[in-house]
Amino acid sequence: MKLLLFTFLLLFSLYSTGQTVVPFDSLNWVFVGKVTQETVQGKAGIRLTEGSIYLKDSTFKNGVLEFDMMLTQGRYFPGVGFRVQDKANFESVYLRPHQRGNPDALQYMPVFSGQESWQLYYGDGYSAAVTYSLNEWVHIKIAVRDSQAEVYIGNPNEPALVIHQLKRDDKPGQISLSNDSPIITHFANFQYIKADRPPIAGKFKAEPAPQPGTILNWQVSKTFDETLLAPSYTIPQTLANQLTWSNLTAENSGKLNLSRISKLGKNSNTVFTKLTVVSDKQQIKKLQLGFSDRAKVYVNGRLVYAGQDEFGSRDYRFLGTMGYFDEVYLDLKKGPNELWIAISENFGGWGLQGIIADQTGLIIKP
Structure with a gap:
């Protein structure tokens, strides 16, 4: 067990040294919505409301992306998109600050043709109960590998959500950060690495066979x-x-x-x-x-x-x-x-x- 943990930490440290740090500027991002450069609690970043920002690099398929996020009290749904094909087709992970500690505080959701799908995908592998702080920085990390992904909130050693099977095809695309609400969300310290086999620590489950009589x-x-x-x-x-x-x-x-x-x-x-x-x-x-x-x-x-x-x-x-x-x-x-x-x-x-x-x-x- 100790050997496996050491191997995982070694691999992660090797991946971390190759990360690309991306400043929040127009050279690297396309801004859609209200974006303001700000330094909050010692961290330089952006305040984002009623919009999204899109990384100009459109080749992210597998790898690890990380950033810091500061949330405030209220009913809203800020998050991140990856493998973004366009504004209507992407994989997404978002938080519900008003549901902290509840089973749907953190949500994975595939988006097809601009249509949300959280009513179809919920429970194990799609949503999770997690408690995170408000009005202070929280570190977010997402590891993506083929049809699997995992999300870390605060704790870098234990995933808060293990996504057993991503629902969209694993095509490379952009990364986005979003907040469609007027409630303020801050982002800072964005970095990512592209890697075919990034280390993942979650316990992934194979998709169960159809129940007898399921219409496919x-x-x-x-x-x-x-x-x-x-x-x-x-x-x-x-x-x-x-x-x-x-x-x-x-x-x-x-x-x-x-x-x-x-x-x-x-x-x-x-x-x-x-x-x-x-x-x-x-x-x-x-x-x-x-x-x-x-x-x-x-x-x-x-x-x-x-x-x-x-x-x-x-x-x-x-x-x-x-x-x-x-x-x-x-x-x-x-x-x-x-x-x-x-x-x-x-x-x-x-x-x-x-x-x-x-x-x-x-x-x-x-």
Whole structure:
């Protein structure tokens, strides 16, 4: 054990000597928002509000990035992005100062097409309870290696969050620091190193195999306005005739992150997902369903279920997180059945997951 610890510390010291220290200036960064050069508690850095800064180097894939951060009291979400492809597609880690010590004080979140996804990704490997100081400097370190990463808050020897699997492709990109709130956040002492195999100390877990009956392959329609579905109890034929479709594969958990191929907009907040379920006889099968934010389930064109699991829909504490919270009993005829599920989104994560545990007598295909 001592030998392993010594080896890790030796490797880390070697990596540290090769770090690039980057001053907060326009030669190295692109500034978007309100950025002011300041020295606070003896450290020269920046005050950032309502914006982000982007490192001009766009080749960071694996390595270690570090900086100091000073947070203040309030409800806001300052953080860091890495492997940034553009302003709408990147990996992110952010803090919730108002939730210090709670299970979601620290959050990893992939961003696709500008869409947040914290309602889909939470718990082990995505969020963590950590307590950090306010109004004084806290050191942040993030180590990234292929599909894994770990986040250190204050303590340099023990990761506060181990990210078992990053959700975006491991393409090189920029690094960003962000604070979209008017509440002040300070940053100082930014440095990073690019390395194929940076040392990581966390206990990483392999992605579990899918539960029996998990539906992994879906067809997903182009986006449309949710209002086109109301108040009919059937799928509007005019809408159905206009749809085009793409195939999308779910994660092993069954999570289908619709933002991977769908861009949320004011008049484009809904998609249909669909399957063909071929039954060898007339029978009823249970569908375990998770979604964010709202769902309408149609069997052979007729509405059989409608539900909402959006932020605050159950009670004032419900965050709208997605899980297998709902069940629908599908009345299937003999032969092919069309299962269409409309998923509508407000914010926080656009997703679906489904399990038909008992698939006796069924053939399911997208």
